[in-house]
Amino acid sequence: MRLGVVVAILYCLQFSKELSDEEVERIARMILEQPFYDLTTEQEYEGIAAALAAEAWEHDLSWQPHGEPAIRDFLRRLLEHLDALRPWQEPPLRPLGFGRWEEFKDGVLLARVRLYAPSQDVLHARLRAVPGDADGTRAVVLRLRSGDEVALMAPPLPDGYDALLKTVVPHRPAESVIEAFLTHTGYPRDRVTPAGRGKWWGWRRR
Structure with a gap:
């Protein structure tokens, strides 16, 4: 490159x-x-x-x-x-590619994230079709500045605005990872529902 x-x-x-x-x-x-x-x-x-x-x-x-x-x-x-500008900080978030996708696909469910439209949402715009996924899942695996690694995954558009936030073992307490996600993505707190709270929809709840 x-x-x-x-x-x-x-x-x-x-x-x-x-x-x-x-x-x-x-x-x-x-x-x-x-x-x-x-x-x-x-x-x-x-x-x-x-x-x-x-x-x-x-x-x-x-x-x-x-x-x-x-x-x-x-x-x-x-x-x-x-x-x-050295020493450089880690960026707020950095995509990691799909090399460890299977780990995150079956990982620990942290929260539901209600996305904005891709044209209004830098994070939503980062979602890419997962190679070989029969359901057309779109996702991005991220390393946050905090060191936490998470995956955001959503169904295909036009209905894919409800995303799942997952991580893999070992990980910090779920509330700490969610807080880091909020801090480093800038996502509004009212659009992120921790697992076990509120009403969940049926897409890949596990």
Whole structure:
């Protein structure tokens, strides 16, 4: 993924008239708080550094308004700014991919989460179809800044707004994990119902 991170950055810059220091700050915060793909901050940093080290770029970047010299200068300044922000905190949440999906699928039920529409909800927009799932389940497995690992899973759209929040053993007390989920996702408390409270619907209650 030599240019993968760079292409993702350029999509975020395609409407920027100038690659200013303000844009360096904006993209740096995005890298630290909203990682691209399933990458750690260090992996994102290494991807940018590898792209800068390459003498030639194989991707066609003619679709975006900034020339390669300006992009390279921006990326150098971005790495310098990221270095100045060390040590880096873990992002509030980071997707982990589906490598451990079976563990979370049959994991410990923590809560029900009533999602907003994907266009209004960054967390809902992160849900992806689980490969090979016959029910069309959409999910995301997350590592929270607290260190807790959880999965949010929901049925297919258009009716998939009621999601399940699960974790795996060993884990902290359920109320602590739920509190961390609220803190690091910014989800309203009244849209998260702990297991055993309130009325539950029938989708995968286990």
